[in-house]
Amino acid sequence: QVQLVESGGGLVQAGGSLRLICAASGRTFSRYGMGWFRQVQGKEREFVAAINWSGGITSYRDSVKGRFTISRDNAKNTVYLQMNSLKPEDTAVYYCAADTDAGWGTSRRYNYAYWGQGTQVTVSS
Numbered sequence: 001q002v003q004l005v006e007s008g009g010g011l012v013q014a015g016g017s018l019r020l021i022c023a024a025s026g027r028t029f030s031r032y033g034m035g036w037f038r039q040v041q042g043k044e045r046e047f048v049a050a051i052n053w054s055g056g057i058t059s060y061r062d063s064v065k066g067r068f069t070i071s072r073d074n075a076k077n078t079v080y081l082q083m084n085s086l087k088p089e090d091t092a093v094y095y096c097a098a099d100t101d102a103g104w105g106t107s108r109r110y111n112y113a114y115w116g117q118g119t120q121v122t123v124s125s
Contacts, residue, residue: 011123034050
């Protein structure tokens, strides 16, 4: 069983920055692929970023490339999402997810078996 707890969301003006943090339980965290997803009410949950088990391979949705950075600290069982140059269209609930079956990090939502409770990010114009 893996528990994920997100923090770091909030209200920020357009152009500002936030850093989301996902703290994970489990002794084998360093083997998991990890991802960040986001969801606006009434819409599908969408991929934002993913990172492989070592942190050496990352991927992003096109709209956040160059603005968001995913990283991880396996010693602290933590994954981060640094969000810069935020835009109103980034407003959503952001979720952290763990793929315990594979370590490469994927954009496919259904590969992730464990999810956090989400943290709200609101970007005002």
